[in-house]
Amino acid sequence: GENVGLHLPTLSVQEGDNSIINCAYSNSASDYFIWYKQESGKGPQFIIDIRSNMDKRQGQRVTVLLNKTVKHLSLQIAATQPGDSAVYFCAENTIKTIFGAGTRLFVKA
Amino acid sequence: GAGVSQSPSNKVTEKGKDVELRCDPISGHTALYWYRQSLGQGLEFLIYFQGNSAPDKSGLPSDRFSAERTGGSVSTLTIQRTQQEDSAVYLCASSLRGDNSPLHFGNGTRLTVT
Numbered sequence: 001g002e003n004v005g006l007h008l009p010t011l012s013v014q015e016g017d018n019s020i021i022n023c024a025y026s027n028s029a030s031d032y033f034i035w036y037k038q039e040s041g042k043g044p045q046f047i048i049d050i051r052s053n054m055d056k057r058q059g060q061r062v063t064v065l066l067n068k069t070v071k072h073l074s075l076q077i078a079a080t081q082p083g084d085s086a087v088y089f090c091a092e093n094t095i096k097t098i099f100g101a102g103t104r105l106f107v108k109a
Numbered sequence: 110g111a112g113v114s115q116s117p118s119n120k121v122t123e124k125g126k127d128v129e130l131r132c133d134p135i136s137g138h139t140a141l142y143w144y145r146q147s148l149g150q151g152l153e154f155l156i157y158f159q160g161n162s163a164p165d166k167s168g169l170p171s172d173r174f175s176a177e178r179t180g181g182s183v184s185t186l187t188i189q190r191t192q193q194e195d196s197a198v199y200l201c202a203s204s205l206r207g208d209n210s211p212l213h214f215g216n217g218t219r220l221t222v223t
Contacts, residue, residue, distance in 0.1 A: 043215050046213070
């Protein structure tokens, strides 16, 4: 199956700094992309999405960038807070949703 | 409103026994997914139901795994003759439709095979 046996990369940032989490997707036909946040013991939660006809979308403290040329997504979190510590997954969707490997974000106080 | 509900939240079983995991999706959601997540790892796609279409079973790791969705609502994932490598968190998610809509996840069933 996809992404089996992969240990999660980690990103450590200082509280108040901006975080950038990157993701490469595989299917050039994917037309809808989503970022999820997963806290310990819970299922992933929707953060923000973007459709392939856009290259940037902003939410509250979060921005997603899409570069279709190189099949790359990024999630930017402004003024990172301790509550942002979690695992972040990107996902791509054509007919079904497939998840990327995930990145564990640590926020240092 | 009610989110995706999974039961049981934890299940401990002996190797060789069969287990059934249940998922109650959000009412009105036509798409339902099962994923598996081993400790500290990513989400492994297992199976996908969309409306009345035949399910996409391409992620099921072996013929010991099966799933059904009755009446377009509740889904059951069955693992026969469990093995220790089946130990993981099994996550269910539903979405309003199969494409271009975000998934809503339950909190998963943690399965431990002893």
